Amino acid sequence: MQRRLILFLLALASLGASARTFNVLDFGARGDGVTLDTAAIQRTIDAAAKPGGTVLIPRRHTFLVATLQLKAGIDFHLAGTLLISTNQGDYTGDGVLLASNAANLKITGSGNIVGQSLAYMTGYDAPNEWWLFKEWRPKLFVLTGCTNLVVRDLTFGDAPYWGLHLLGCENVLIDHLTVQNRLDVPNDDGIDPDHCRNVEIQHCHLTCGDDAIVVKSTRQSHDFGPSAHIHVHDCVIRTQDAGLKIGTETTGDIHDVVFERCDILSSSRGLCIQLRDEGCISNVVFRDIRLVAQYHSDPWWGRGEAISFTAIPRTADTRLGRLQDVLVQHVSGRAENSVRINGSAMSPIANVRLADVSLAFGRWTTYPGGVYDNRPTKAVAQVEAHPSDGFNVCYAHGVTLADCSVQWNDHAPVPSVVFDHAAGGRVWNFRGDSEAHPIQNEGRPLSP
Numbered sequence: 001m002q003r004r005l006i007l008f009l010l011a012l013a014s015l016g017a018s019a020r021t022f023n024v025l026d027f028g029a030r031g032d033g034v035t036l037d038t039a040a041i042q043r044t045i046d047a048a049a050k051p052g053g054t055v056l057i058p059r060r061h062t063f064l065v066a067t068l069q070l071k072a073g074i075d076f077h078l079a080g081t082l083l084i085s086t087n088q089g090d091y092t093g094d095g096v097l098l099a100s101n102a103a104n105l106k107i108t109g110s111g112n113i114v115g116q117s118l119a120y121m122t123g124y125d126a127p128n129e130w131w132l133f134k135e136w137r138p139k140l141f142v143l144t145g146c147t148n149l150v151v152r153d154l155t156f157g158d159a160p161y162w163g164l165h166l167l168g169c170e171n172v173l174i175d176h177l178t179v180q181n182r183l184d185v186p187n188d189d190g191i192d193p194d195h196c197r198n199v200e201i202q203h204c205h206l207t208c209g210d211d212a213i214v215v216k217s218t219r220q221s222h223d224f225g226p227s228a229h230i231h232v233h234d235c236v237i238r239t240q241d242a243g244l245k246i247g248t249e250t251t252g253d254i255h256d257v258v259f260e261r262c263d264i265l266s267s268s269r270g271l272c273i274q275l276r277d278e279g280c281i282s283n284v285v286f287r288d289i290r291l292v293a294q295y296h297s298d299p300w301w302g303r304g305e306a307i308s309f310t311a312i313p314r315t316a317d318t319r320l321g322r323l324q325d326v327l328v329q330h331v332s333g334r335a336e337n338s339v340r341i342n343g344s345a346m347s348p349i350a351n352v353r354l355a356d357v358s359l360a361f362g363r364w365t366t367y368p369g370g371v372y373d374n375r376p377t378k379a380v381a382q383v384e385a386h387p388s389d390g391f392n393v394c395y396a397h398g399v400t401l402a403d404c405s406v407q408w409n410d411h412a413p414v415p416s417v418v419f420d421h422a423a424g425g426r427v428w429n430f431r432g433d434s435e436a437h438p439i440q441n442e443g444r445p446l447s448p
Contacts, residue, residue: 019075020053024063031061033083036090038065048074052104057082057111066090070099070107070143078111078154086119088136095139095165099146106150113140113156117185120160129297130184130209137161137187145224147171157181159188163208166192168224172199179206183240186299190239192216195224195252201232209300212237212267213259214245217252217279226253226279235262240296243267244289246281247274248314248376250321255282264291268302270333273323275347276314276376280321291333295367303373303383304336306359309352311343311395313379324350334360334409337388340372343395344380345421351398354391361390362409390416390432398424405431 022044025031029040041055041063048055052073057063061080066087070076076097084096096113099105120138121131137160143149144167152173156163157180164179166172174191181188190206193199194216206212213235215227237243243264246254264270270291275281286307295304302308311323323343331354339359343349363369372386386392390406393399399422406416416432419425 020051021056022048022053023056031063033062033064037063041068045071067093068097070105072102073104075106075108078109080111082113084115086116095142097141099143101145104148105146108152110153115159117158117160117182128299130186130299139165144168152176161187162189162192164191166196167194169196170198174201177204181208183209185209193230194218195227197228199230202234204235207238210241211245212239212243215254215257216249217254218249219251228255230257232259233261238265239267240300242269242272245272248276250275250277250279252279258285260287262289267293268296268300269293269305269308271307273309275311275323278319278321281323282325284326287329289331293335295336295365301375303371305338305340306335307339309341311347311349312374312377314377316379320347326352328354328357330356332358336363339391341393341396341399349396353400354404355402357404360407360409387414389414389418392418393422394420396422400426401430402428407433
């Protein structure tokens with residue numbers, strides 16, 4: 001099904017070659033990087049929408065813009081540069097490129113979007129190694145309720161807030177996108193499929209301070225449905241937060257998600273699932289992935305966990321959903337902290353299989369260690385002291401480790417595997433060289 005979707009969307013993208021082209025310069029845009037060209041480009045979009053043509057942002061020009069409303073059936077073809085305005089008064093929405101219920105929309109081209117993130121910051125917090133942001137920041141893309149959507153070949157960077165936010169979209173291809181955000185700006189996510197279905201994200205290169213690719217189900221006044229049938233593959237990621245992630249916003253169900261053949265060059269958590277709300281997460285696969293996870297300065301979420309799957313209530317009153325049926329296969333890399341599978345008494349994690357997971361643990365940064373990060377939550381400690389075990393399984397049922405291994409690059413007086421309040425755990429053909437290698441189990445006896 002996913003292969004047919006890709007072929008269909010690629011064919012759809014190619015249709016723009018024969019459509020009429022509308023050059024924004026012909027509609028009054030200046031492209032000098034100083035004149036606000038929003039109105040002229042919007043006129044071009046509106047004109048192109050009637051026949052379903054191509055809106056051309058030509059090369060060798062820089063267009064200063066604020067909110068643009070993209071329309072169904074057009075190919076917004078970016079060959080030049082969009083420079084986003086730093087004046088909030090220029091905006092009519094909460095982002096730069098917006099679309100609502102736009103069918104057969106394409107956003108293509110080898111051009112660039114420059115986010116000017118530091119103009120939305122109040123200053124640099126040197127002790128915490130990040131920028132402090134102003135009250136309002138625009139997203140670069142907010143594409144809502146779009147069907148048969150193609151976004152390909154673009155570069156965007158220096159985003160002040162989320163990059164590509166897809167809300168309630170169906171049949172989506174994200175192909176060869178390059179994201180070049182600052183590593184020290186918070187909340188500058190790369191790609192956020194939110195309540196979306198049938199999404200293919202492929203061959204992307206992402207550099208972000210915050211989460212690189214993250215599947216969500218945020219709380220909305222309109223029911224956009226679950227996030228489901230999402231395939232992320234063949235991407236290269238550098239981030240100070242999670243590399244490949246589900247959550248933390250999980251107010252609706254998320255299921256049938258596959259992450260595979262990706263390289264995570266840096267992260268605070270390589271593979272991450274954070275259930276914090278009433279939605280349920282199931283049928284998730286992480287396969288053929290290499291990762292690096294390390295500590296960063298204290299404000300950044302994550303504490304160097306190679307893999308972190310948690311089901312923790314957001315507040316004491318949260319009716320927490322379920323996290324179950326997860327496969328992690330052929331994963332390797334190095335990290336400063338554990339593989340962590342941590343449910344809660346009200347919602348134990350169920351049926352997780354780790355097969356051929358091979359990790360090297362050790363410390364190479366100088367940030368304080370020996371903790372797990374539970375944020376965001378007000379129900380338990382946000383950051384808790386905890387030894388950096390190899391694999392730590394707590395409040396989880398049916399967790400299996402098959403053909404997994406750990407090695408330690410320094411002194412390791414911690415167990416390789418710990419099961420705590422964990423029923424039905426199984427370990428097969430495990431290899432480890434910890435000084436405390438014997439497997440600890442406080443739940444049911446483990447199978448040999």
